[in-house]
Amino acid sequence: MKQRVLFEGQQDTGFLDEIAALPEGERVLSCLQCGTCSATCPVAPLLEEPPRRIFAMIRAGMRKEVLGSLTPWMCSSCYECTVRCPAQIKITEIMYALKRKAVREGMVTHEADAHKFYRVFTDVVCKYGRMNEMILLLRYMMFNHPVDLALQMPVGIRMFSIGTLQIQPHKVKNQDSYNKIVQKALSLEE
Amino acid sequence: MKYLYFPGCSLEGTSRGYEESVSAVFSKLGITLEELPDWNCCGSTSVIAVNKVLAMVLAARNLALAEPSGLQLVTPCPSCWLELTKANNVVKEGGKLAEQIKEALAAGGLTYNGTTTVRHLVEFLVNEVGVDRIKQYVSNQKYVGNVLSGLRIAPYYGCQIVRPYAEREDAYNPQNMEKLIEALGAEAAPFELKTACCSGALMATRKNVGLDMSRQILRSTKEAKADIVVSACPLCQLNLELAQFRNSDFAGKNELPILSITQMIGLAMGIAPRELGLSRSIIPGVAKTITNMQKQRAPAAIGG
Numbered sequence: 001m002k003q004r005v006l007f008e009g010q011q012d013t014g015f016l017d018e019i020a021a022l023p024e025g026e027r028v029l030s031c032l033q034c035g036t037c038s039a040t041c042p043v044a045p046l047l048e049e050p051p052r053r054i055f056a057m058i059r060a061g062m063r064k065e066v067l068g069s070l071t072p073w074m075c076s077s078c079y080e081c082t083v084r085c086p087a088q089i090k091i092t093e094i095m096y097a098l099k100r101k102a103v104r105e106g107m108v109t110h111e112a113d114a115h116k117f118y119r120v121f122t123d124v125v126c127k128y129g130r131m132n133e134m135i136l137l138l139r140y141m142m143f144n145h146p147v148d149l150a151l152q153m154p155v156g157i158r159m160f161s162i163g164t165l166q167i168q169p170h171k172v173k174n175q176d177s178y179n180k181i182v183q184k185a186l187s188l189e190e
Numbered sequence: 191m192k193y194l195y196f197p198g199c200s201l202e203g204t205s206r207g208y209e210e211s212v213s214a215v216f217s218k219l220g221i222t223l224e225e226l227p228d229w230n231c232c233g234s235t236s237v238i239a240v241n242k243v244l245a246m247v248l249a250a251r252n253l254a255l256a257e258p259s260g261l262q263l264v265t266p267c268p269s270c271w272l273e274l275t276k277a278n279n280v281v282k283e284g285g286k287l288a289e290q291i292k293e294a295l296a297a298g299g300l301t302y303n304g305t306t307t308v309r310h311l312v313e314f315l316v317n318e319v320g321v322d323r324i325k326q327y328v329s330n331q332k333y334v335g336n337v338l339s340g341l342r343i344a345p346y347y348g349c350q351i352v353r354p355y356a357e358r359e360d361a362y363n364p365q366n367m368e369k370l371i372e373a374l375g376a377e378a379a380p381f382e383l384k385t386a387c388c389s390g391a392l393m394a395t396r397k398n399v400g401l402d403m404s405r406q407i408l409r410s411t412k413e414a415k416a417d418i419v420v421s422a423c424p425l426c427q428l429n430l431e432l433a434q435f436r437n438s439d440f441a442g443k444n445e446l447p448i449l450s451i452t453q454m455i456g457l458a459m460g461i462a463p464r465e466l467g468l469s470r471s472i473i474p475g476v477a478k479t480i481t482n483m484q485k486q487r488a489p490a491a492i493g494g
Contacts (some may be wrong), residue, residue, distance in 0.1 A: 043392075046399060074396065076389055080353065083353050083354050096242070114392075117236065121237065125230070125233065126244075129231065131200075131231050133203045137394065145397075148397060158472055159204065159472060164207070164472075166202075170199070173228045174228050177299055181295060182244065184297035184298075185241075186244060188294065189243075190242050
């Protein structure tokens, strides 16, 4: 494990306030460092920075390290930590907020590519109104996991043959109203 | 009674079998589920990782479309249920995000006042349709049993039915699926990981992690000596199937049939496996596997 120490001058003292000011961050100052989040997190054993450590790092002003961490990208949105946290911190929502912040500030670790999956997902939904899993997986995997895509051919063929992968995307009918809603939403700041 | 139905994108794609079984079961029950006209994607766990306002607006558009009818909105997908519920709560609580949602909806000529009720299919089956009503349709339960009588079925809830919202359900030890399983004359197999995570989208973004998480669940159901695993989530069902299809440990005769909740109910009602979309399972021959199990386990029930 990498030992990370930041001296006072290196800490970003505004980072904790920034996270605490988020609508989902209101209770972040109440973190007891009890470790319930890390104990319940199904991916914690695989993480260099399990959720408890992320919260300690937020408090220590480790902006670069937190936003550059793999942890948020490994969150599967199981909400185990959220319902168990004795301080009632909305941990899953904070993980989402860290994902968005990391992308906006260009800090995403090179170890992660889940953000590209989310991006393609969002683009497909904005365009058609509904998800098409075939387009999503092809567009994401072709550029990020080309070898895997080739290895997945047997599954793909099986799913194609049982009719669960479809080429034609389903679209919303009232495209005009839908587009206006999406454009407006994209113009509003969080 | 009439209800609005929100299938969600997966049920038009990777989970078409689930979709077909929902419509077969509800038409047999004589309950009208009318598809919400022109619904859109709920955003799931992906859009919120990119843009929170957009995610909540997408979910709220569906709530707005449902509102004028005054009907309850039922969805078979836990992720849709979660995102629609989240948007509903945001609108009800008010504040900046709620105003932004209303502003974006207004741009497309929609309004939403926060009155739509969203329900997940499992809870809906237990609390609204009622276990007794379902029992009435279970074929010949009293006399010769149905194709599921006596089989051990593992109720796999996964995450998002019970977390973070667990309206009308016990968040820590949910029981709705057990009630349905027992109503069909089958046996609920208790297993440790019934509310653990299947890995969700990690199956796509981190395949090895995803496979491990799904395999752990399969192992836990096997330890519980389950014959069948039942799920009420399109992604859980897909991931558990993929984990078996891709893994030699589970290949061959040891593959566990993974059914959706309505496929299970439909089988016990005597609906043909084809109408329930069982031929759309990634693991081939699911219907036949179940019939064979029945013959082995409960010869008395079949023979009368």
